[in-house]
Amino acid sequence: MFARLMHWVMAAMVLAMLFIGVIMVASLANYHLLLAIHRPLGIAILVFVIVRFGYRLTHRPPKHPPTMHPVDHLAAMVSEYLLYTLLFVQPLIGWATLSSAGVPVQLFGAVRLPPIAPQSTAVYSVLRESHVVLAYLLFLVFVAHLCGVLFHTVVLRDGILDRMAFWRMSPVTSAPSGRAAPAAERTPTP
Template identity: 55%
Template sequence: MSAEHRHFSPAARFFHWLMAPLVIAMLFIGVGMVATLSSWHQTLIAIHKPLGIAILVLVSMRFIVRLTHRTPPLPDDMPRWQQHIAHLSHWVFYALLFAMPLVGWSMLSAGGFPVHLFGSVYLPPIAPQDVRLYAFLRSAHTTLGLLLFATFLAHLGAAMFHGLIKRDGVFSSMARGRARGHE
């Protein structure tokens, strides 16, 4: 296979490394929002809403890149079951990155809370105002957040395993875009 198909496209790498710190920040902000009742609470909420929408926009763009650009193959010596889990985990990541902001937006809509982005820009409600729906979506948002955190940890663990232990080119295909075998 040619070298250009042994690494992710520049666009895929750009979105990956742009979104990684945003998602990590969002996870910590989310934990901070529910763990603190201090003066930081409102500040964290004010950051959380527009950051969630930014992640929704970025994951939409990243998904288009994923559909229009080939991804590099996994190493031939990787067991098939591990290859299937690797592919599944990426699709789970996409689903969670889409679902989290949409569920959050819906939750706020159901609770009658405005989604303020910046200045005078507010998003329209996307769910009917209903206290029971709000409670359900709040619980769903928390559960999805925990799943996203677990998926992130698994992804980070796999990246470290491939980059530091196996050195099989999986990590470098996203980190530097070099062909496999040139770690």
Template identity: 45%
Template sequence: MKSPVTHFSRTLRVLHWLMAILLLAMLFIGVSMVVTLSERHSWLVAIHKPLGIFLLLLVLIRLAVRLVQATPSLPLEMPSWQKRAAQLSHVLLYILMTTLPLVGWAMQSAGGYPIVLHDTLLLPPIASQDVQLYALLRLAHTVLAYLLFVGILLHLTAALFHALIRKDGVLSSMTTGSGIRSMPDGQ
């Protein structure tokens, strides 16, 4: 009989932390892009577009790895409503991490702006050129980015709750890999 999985695989931990850094960078680059009129604007846009596509690839890889690798269960003592909230929040984060770059790509396509990944590598448009569609997708991209930022803050809050209050190993299962453990009786 196999022993239960108590931590995430090294692959999932690396993907998680790489994406965490890149997602936060993307959110701050995005905010900087829309508030600056300086010469940095075009430089920020040139970083933002390919980084968004790279994050889309990373989230698809992460989903595939997660489907084939076992992940740890939440602590048995955790109330069922918290377990459901954790599962729902992860699903919503994955939806946002997948949808946001796709909406950005579609927005760029609708605006007639190519996404250049390398000097000569252009991504094909995924939406027809349409000014009204561009405006709608730009608004959607902004709203989704704010939702992702809120989702990340809630995720971070929950991780700190597990690390500092519950001390149940949930955070360490994604950091050091030491794993989730049951709480001693009486706690």
């Protein structure tokens, strides 16, 4: 239950962060307000990903459906670890970017984070560009992850969403072709 809750809270935070990032780039109208949300949300994502990764090290994730092809399994594993890496690195780079610009990372009220990078225009330039490039990569990996889940849920109907859903769908039973049985042929759960 804890892993599922963390999964969906982080998904919501990442979606919010992606939308905020796009709006910050596209419009200067509410830039300072969005930035005031962007900074603490980035640090919250960093804390959540550390907690979630620690939990993942001590608890095995739910198994993939037996009908899942080994290539799909590898793609899912790679996308999950890439998401973990990006969600860990991206907030750190954002924090370092502000540190190199001499701007304190103010979370709430007087709570500020210490600088983690030297104050330097050259360092700032590299970090800012890295933050933007990794944001695009994070968006692409997030969308690929979502598309994979949708493909398995809607097209293959193999119960992949059950791994992280709060509800219980029908258990997967094997069809003669090796793919998941259609929903009508699955046995209902009590």
